Amino acid sequence: MIIARAWGGCAIGGLIITPESRRTPGTLPARLLRSPFLWVPAAVLAAVLLAWGMRFIARPTVLRIAVGPEGSADVKLISDLAVQMARVKTRSLKLKLIKTTDVAQSAAALDAGRADLAVVRSDVSMSATGLTVAILHRNAVAFIAPRTSSVRNIADLDKKRVGILRATLENEHLLEQLLSEYGIAAQSVTQVPLEPEGLASAIRDRRIDAVMVVAPPSGTLMNAAVEAVASASKGEPVFVEVKEAEAIAERKPVYESHEIVNGLFGRNPPRPKASFKTLAVSYRLVASRDLEDYVVSDFTRRLFTLRMALSFDSSFADHIEKPDTDNDTALPLHPGAAAYFDGNEKSFFDRYDDWFYLGAMGLSGLVSGLAALIASARAWTRRGTLSAIDELIHIRVAARNAKDEAALEAAETAVAEISTVALRQARDGRIDDAGLSALSLAMDECRQAIADRRVRLAAQVASPLATDAAAVAPFTLS
Known part of the structure; x- marks a missing residue:
C-alpha cells in the first residue's frame, strides 16, 4: 500500500x-x-431606526392658520391661542399664523393648501375645502336709529343715509344683500363709513339716519354704539327689527336668525325694552378636509380647554362655542371636531391600529x-x-x-x-x-x-x- x-x-x-x-x-x-x-x-x-421612529411620532404637529386682517380681534385671539398652546407641556401641537388682508384671502389660502386652518366668515367666500371646527363668535346685524329719525323698520331705509360702523367690503355687501331682500336697490341708500369715535358727531350733525353695527351682541363695540346713539340724540335709541330674519336664514343658510334679548345693553329702562330678531353672521374656524381627523380632534380639545385662559386676554374668547352638529347643516362639521364633541376621539392605538x-x-x-x-x-x-x-x-x-x-x-x-x-x-x-x-x-x-x-x-x-x-x-x- x-x-x-x-x-x-x-x-x-x-x-x-x-x-x-x-x-x-x-x-x-x-x-x-x-x-x-x-x-x-x-x-x-x-x-437608530427606533429612535428615528420615536422622533417622528413625538415631533410636534405644526398647523398653519390663516387669519386677518392685521390688528383685528380675530388675529389677537388666534395669537393668544398660539401662545397658550406653546405653553402646554406636551407641545404636540403648534400654531403658525399666516396673516391675511381679510377673511376672503384666508379662505383662499386654505383652499390653495397654504394653510391647514382658517378664520372665515359665513357670508363671505366660504372655503370650498374647509369644514367647521368651532364658531369663534357670532356677529349680530343691528340697525340703531336716533329717536328723532323716521326709521322704524328695514323698509324705511329706502332713500336714507345709513352709517356703517367700521365699514368693510364684507359689511357693505351684507347691507346690500339685506336691502335686496326687501326690494330696495343698493343705489337708493347712501352708505356712510364710520369709525366708533365719529358716530356720536354723525348723529348730532344729522349726517346719518341710522347706523348698522355688525359685532357680537354683548361685545364692547355694540354697547359703545348704543351708548353713542343714545347720548348724541339725547334719548333712547330705536332698535330696528329684521322681522323676516328666520325666513332669510332659511333661504340663505350663510345667515342666521338671532334674537337680541330684552335688557341686553343694560340701563333703566332696559335697552332694548323688548326682545327683537335680526340677522347674524358667524366667524368660524375651519380646517381642511384633508387634515387628519385625530389632529383636528386634538386641536379642538385644546381650543375648548384653553378657552378660559384666553378669556383673560381676549374679549372674543368667551364667544367661542360648539357649532351645530346636525349632519344636514349647510356648513358641515369636520369629522375630527365631531369626534371630540361626541366623545369619540381616537386613542393613539386606535389611530395606528392598522400600522x-x-x-x-x-x-x-x-x-x-x-x-x-x-x-x-x-x-x-x-x-x-x-x-x-x-x-x-x-x-x-x-x-x-x-x-x-x-x-x-x-x-x-x-x-x-x-x-x-x-x-x-x-x-x-x-x-x-x-x-x-x-x-x-x-x-x-x-x-x-x-x-x-x-x-x-x-x-x-x-x-x-x-x-x-x-x-x-x-x-x-x-
Whole structure:
C-alpha cells in the first residue's frame, strides 16, 4: 500500500485527508451568526431606526392658520391661542399664523393648501375645502336709529343715509344683500363709513339716519354704539327689527336668525325694552378636509380647554362655542371636531391600529425568516460537521486494507486530527449530543479496525519467520 503526505495531509490508499477537507462548510455562517461584527451593527441600526421612529411620532404637529386682517380681534385671539398652546407641556401641537388682508384671502389660502386652518366668515367666500371646527363668535346685524329719525323698520331705509360702523367690503355687501331682500336697490341708500369715535358727531350733525353695527351682541363695540346713539340724540335709541330674519336664514343658510334679548345693553329702562330678531353672521374656524381627523380632534380639545385662559386676554374668547352638529347643516362639521364633541376621539392605538397590525405581521415574518435562516445555518453547520463521519468511514475501510504499519499510523493520525476538530466543535456548540455520539462511535470503529489490522499484519509477519526457522533446523541422525 502506498502512503503519501502532501500539503500537510496524508493519503491512505486512495483517500487523501487534508486539513482543508476536515473543515466543515458550516463553520463560516455559524461564526458570522455569533460574530459581534454582525449583531452589533444590526443592533445599532435597529436602535437608530427606533429612535428615528420615536422622533417622528413625538415631533410636534405644526398647523398653519390663516387669519386677518392685521390688528383685528380675530388675529389677537388666534395669537393668544398660539401662545397658550406653546405653553402646554406636551407641545404636540403648534400654531403658525399666516396673516391675511381679510377673511376672503384666508379662505383662499386654505383652499390653495397654504394653510391647514382658517378664520372665515359665513357670508363671505366660504372655503370650498374647509369644514367647521368651532364658531369663534357670532356677529349680530343691528340697525340703531336716533329717536328723532323716521326709521322704524328695514323698509324705511329706502332713500336714507345709513352709517356703517367700521365699514368693510364684507359689511357693505351684507347691507346690500339685506336691502335686496326687501326690494330696495343698493343705489337708493347712501352708505356712510364710520369709525366708533365719529358716530356720536354723525348723529348730532344729522349726517346719518341710522347706523348698522355688525359685532357680537354683548361685545364692547355694540354697547359703545348704543351708548353713542343714545347720548348724541339725547334719548333712547330705536332698535330696528329684521322681522323676516328666520325666513332669510332659511333661504340663505350663510345667515342666521338671532334674537337680541330684552335688557341686553343694560340701563333703566332696559335697552332694548323688548326682545327683537335680526340677522347674524358667524366667524368660524375651519380646517381642511384633508387634515387628519385625530389632529383636528386634538386641536379642538385644546381650543375648548384653553378657552378660559384666553378669556383673560381676549374679549372674543368667551364667544367661542360648539357649532351645530346636525349632519344636514349647510356648513358641515369636520369629522375630527365631531369626534371630540361626541366623545369619540381616537386613542393613539386606535389611530395606528392598522400600522400596529401590519408591524406585528411584518415582525412575525421577520422573526420567522430569521429563525428559518438560523435553522438552515445550523443544519448546514451540522451537515458539514457530521461530514467527518464520511471521512472516518473511508479511514476505516482504508485501515482494513492497510499493507504496512506506516499506513496504520497515518490512519491513527487522521482519526486523532478529526477527534481534535470534533472536540472543538462540540466546545463551540456546533455538534449536538446525537452528532457527538455518532462521531464517537465512528472513531471507536476506526480505532478498532486499525487495532485489528495491526494484529493481522503482525501475524502475517510472524508466520513466514516460523516457516524459515523450521526449514533451517538441523537433522538428527538416528
